[in-house]
Amino acid sequence: MEEAKESPGLSLCQQVSDFMRMVLRFKIDGTDPSLVPIPAGLSANMMEDSYLCVDILLRACQTINTYQTPWTLHELRNWRRGGRKKEFPLTAELIHPSVNGQKEVYRDTPCNVRDREGRIMCYYLPGILSQRRQRQLQTAILDLCDSSIQPLTLDPASGRHWRTNSVLFKDGDTMNLRMDPGAACYSPCWLEQGHPHSPPGPSATLMNNIANLTLLQDTQEVAALMGGILSIIHPALFQRGMDVWKTLYADPWPLRNGDRVRDLLDLWATPFTAMSVIANRETPHHRDLNGGLNFFDAILTFGTYEEGRFELPEIGRRFRYDRGTAIFMEARSLAHGASAVVGERCCLVLFFRPLMLKRELPEEEMDPEDVPMPTLGELRAAVRSD
Numbered sequence: 001m002e003e004a005k006e007s008p009g010l011s012l013c014q015q016v017s018d019f020m021r022m023v024l025r026f027k028i029d030g031t032d033p034s035l036v037p038i039p040a041g042l043s044a045n046m047m048e049d050s051y052l053c054v055d056i057l058l059r060a061c062q063t064i065n066t067y068q069t070p071w072t073l074h075e076l077r078n079w080r081r082g083g084r085k086k087e088f089p090l091t092a093e094l095i096h097p098s099v100n101g102q103k104e105v106y107r108d109t110p111c112n113v114r115d116r117e118g119r120i121m122c123y124y125l126p127g128i129l130s131q132r133r134q135r136q137l138q139t140a141i142l143d144l145c146d147s148s149i150q151p152l153t154l155d156p157a158s159g160r161h162w163r164t165n166s167v168l169f170k171d172g173d174t175m176n177l178r179m180d181p182g183a184a185c186y187s188p189c190w191l192e193q194g195h196p197h198s199p200p201g202p203s204a205t206l207m208n209n210i211a212n213l214t215l216l217q218d219t220q221e222v223a224a225l226m227g228g229i230l231s232i233i234h235p236a237l238f239q240r241g242m243d244v245w246k247t248l249y250a251d252p253w254p255l256r257n258g259d260r261v262r263d264l265l266d267l268w269a270t271p272f273t274a275m276s277v278i279a280n281r282e283t284p285h286h287r288d289l290n291g292g293l294n295f296f297d298a299i300l301t302f303g304t305y306e307e308g309r310f311e312l313p314e315i316g317r318r319f320r321y322d323r324g325t326a327i328f329m330e331a332r333s334l335a336h337g338a339s340a341v342v343g344e345r346c347c348l349v350l351f352f353r354p355l356m357l358k359r360e361l362p363e364e365e366m367d368p369e370d371v372p373m374p375t376l377g378e379l380r381a382a383v384r385s386d
């Protein structure tokens with residue numbers, strides 16, 4: 001019997017994940033990581049980037065780079081459900097560690113934020129994108145802007161949705177911007193909002209726009225690297241995402257525009273179910289209520305700018321948000337925001353739609369939103385058992 005064809009994109013992601021996890025295991029065990037066998041299908045650049053990702057991630061997990069909140073994620077969510085009637089102990093003073101007894105102004109080294117139970121809800125990973133990768137992403141966005149009349153959505157100030165409201169974007173009419181301001185989402189297969197009972201299919205942005213397909217191609221390797229990181233920091237979420245894509249790839253015909261889904265999944269190289277691009281916007285504090293409980297979003301920043309700041313108000317921390325930074329965070333429960341910058345900033349976000357992960361969930365598998373955020377001990381045990 002002929003073996004089912006694998007998606008080249010998803011195979012790339014799996015290879016990156018296997019390689020990163022092995023490099024990490026060698027490092028944890030004190031074995032020279034340069035002795036990790038070289039996978040046949042990974043380019044030298046991808047291997048170099050994988051080593052960088054593991055290095056930064058390990059630094060972020062050191063005790064000295066850990067913040068622990070006096071509350072649990074569960075308590076934070078319960079407090080919200082209760083309408084915030086009581087005061088909640090969210091003050092920065094209660095968060096450890098401090099630097100020389102002083103509250104830090106800006107964090108600028110890799111770190112993790114975990115709750116009282118040790119469940120890690122945020123990884124701050126500055127410098128995780130090499131200069132070469134940043135240039136690649138920047139070129140991808142500039143090419144997108146050159147090849148489309150309106151590559152990204154920008155609504156008038158009277159618009160209802162803050163995410164595309166021009167008030168929050170730099171003014172392309174008065175400023176000489178290279179990246180057109182706006183935002184757009186892309187998914188090879190998702191449920192259209194407002195149509196939960198129709199079969200899922202490609203986002204409208206990927207139905208017949210060649211420039212957006214080129215964008216997927218140009219961001220493929222970075223998406224695979226972010227998938228590799230996810231496989232370390234939340235193995236169950238990574239596995240569920242990959243399983244869903246593999247199932248849909250093998251049998252896309254019942255989907256809306258199934259042929260198209262399959263073509264898109266040839267390129268899609270990450271377990272995340274959607275990606276968005278946001279150019280030249282400042283982002284007010286918000287939570288992503290369409291995201292999943294206990295899921296990670298991956299947020300990447302690049303461009304030509306200075307003075308970037310990323311804030312987690314409930315953690316009481318403000319982070320430098322220089323180009324080349326990635327932040328993995330539970331964006332549904334934790335409020336977050338990014339300040340305006342001097343220059344042009346672009347952001348790539350990889351995220352999940354929970355309904356896609358719950359589709360045809362095998363009976364023996366737990367609802368992905370019920371799987372708790374892993375602790376460092378759980379992650380270490382998972383890597384050692386590979």
Ligand SMILES: [Fe+2]
Nearest residue numbers: 287288331336
């Ligand atoms: Fe967000």
